Amino acid sequence: MTARMLSIAAIALWLVTIAVAVFFFIRGHTRVAPDGRTAVLLASDERDLVLTEMRGMLETVQVVVDGVKTGDMKQVAQAARASGAAAAADVNPALMAKLPLEFKQLGLSVHKRFDEIATAAGSGASSEQLLASLSTQLSACVACHGSYRLDAVTPATK
Numbered sequence: 001m002t003a004r005m006l007s008i009a010a011i012a013l014w015l016v017t018i019a020v021a022v023f024f025f026i027r028g029h030t031r032v033a034p035d036g037r038t039a040v041l042l043a044s045d046e047r048d049l050v051l052t053e054m055r056g057m058l059e060t061v062q063v064v065v066d067g068v069k070t071g072d073m074k075q076v077a078q079a080a081r082a083s084g085a086a087a088a089a090d091v092n093p094a095l096m097a098k099l100p101l102e103f104k105q106l107g108l109s110v111h112k113r114f115d116e117i118a119t120a121a122g123s124g125a126s127s128e129q130l131l132a133s134l135s136t137q138l139s140a141c142v143a144c145h146g147s148y149r150l151d152a153v154t155p156a157t158k
């Protein structure tokens with residue numbers, strides 16, 4: 001094999017590696033579940049972590065609605081901020097790699113909208129405006145739950 005062929009082979013291999021990495025970055029670690037949704041395949045402790053975050057977001061929604069009802073905007077801002085982008089920043093890379101790109105985008109947009117709700121509550125937004133944002137937010141929760149579920153396929157990673 002000539003040096004030229006060798007370098008072409010090396011470049012081809014490099015491109016294949018990148019293509020595979022991009023493919024998995026977009027698709028994540030998934031399969032089609034019997035109920036038609038896309039099942040994200042996680043280790044059981046990773047699934048527990050994501051579900052804990054989900055329950056935190058449901059609690060945020062409850063406290064936000066309660067705060068809007070009583071006109072306590074400080075409570076609204078604090079609860080919304082607790083589910084903001086900072087709350088998701090420490091998710092480990094191995095788990096992130098298993099989540100499909102669309103799932104990551106949807107998740108990030110939901111965290112960002114909680115930040116927007118917190119900022120709006122702190123800067124004089126009306127109850128109607130806050131409820132309108134929360135309604136948009138809940139549509140995103142509903143959309144993701146309709147498309148994805150989480151299946152534990154391997155025991156805890158630790």
Ligand code: HEC
Nearest residue numbers: 051054055057058103106107110140141144145148149150
């Ligand atoms: C990016 C996708 C996505 C978004 C956005 C999302 N969820 Fe989830 N959520 C899931 C998945 C997947 C599950 C697991 C469902 C399953 O396995 O059937 C889940 C589960 C849950 C659970 C169950 C937790 C448990 O302990 O079983 C709650 C509560 C929940 N989500 C609340 C919310 C709320 C509230 C929002 C919006 C503020 C939200 N989720 C937004 C994907 C999402």
